[in-house]
Amino acid sequence: MQDPDILLTERLRERGLRVTPQRLIAYRVLRRLNRHVTAEELLTAMAERIPNVALPTVYATLDLLEELHLVRRIATVGGTAVYDPMKEPHQHMLCTRCGAIDDLAVNVDLSTVQAAATATGFQPAGLEVVVRGICQTCGRRSAS
Ligand SMILES: [Zn+2]
Ligand SMILES: [Zn+2]
Numbered sequence: 001m002q003d004p005d006i007l008l009t010e011r012l013r014e015r016g017l018r019v020t021p022q023r024l025i026a027y028r029v030l031r032r033l034n035r036h037v038t039a040e041e042l043l044t045a046m047a048e049r050i051p052n053v054a055l056p057t058v059y060a061t062l063d064l065l066e067e068l069h070l071v072r073r074i075a076t077v078g079g080t081a082v083y084d085p086m087k088e089p090h091q092h093m094l095c096t097r098c099g100a101i102d103d104l105a106v107n108v109d110l111s112t113v114q115a116a117a118t119a120t121g122f123q124p125a126g127l128e129v130v131v132r133g134i135c136q137t138c139g140r141r142s143a144s
Helices: 004-014 021-033 039-047 055-067 111-119 136-143
Strands: 071-074 082-085 091-095 101-104 130-133
Touching: 004 021, 021 039, 021 055, 021 082, 039 055, 055 071, 055 082
Parallel strands: 091 130
Antiparallel strands: 071 082, 091 101
């Protein structure tokens, strides 16, 4: 796996953007957590390394990382965004009862969707499949 610092530095420089300690730490922490996190969770984890980081800064950094295709923003039930450090391509299952988001390891070819969107003049930045429903834990709870 490529060093997160080097990867982020390269991506920022390609765009002529500044490499700041905050950006490096945000991405490093995300990669270390290696799971879906909210901006608040990332802020808490970052606070151990770098004091006085404000939540709007964390959101701005996450937006930037998404633009650089280093994290993926996942739509959730309540509207709280969850961020996913890019791993192997995967999709998500979303529980509409408890809000849990699980990875779904599956290979889907979304190129026809992308092509159709492009044909309308739209510029797709990302495609995802979200399976909505009831997770196993909630399913068991309602069964008992
Ligand atoms: Zn659930
Ligand atoms: Zn995921």
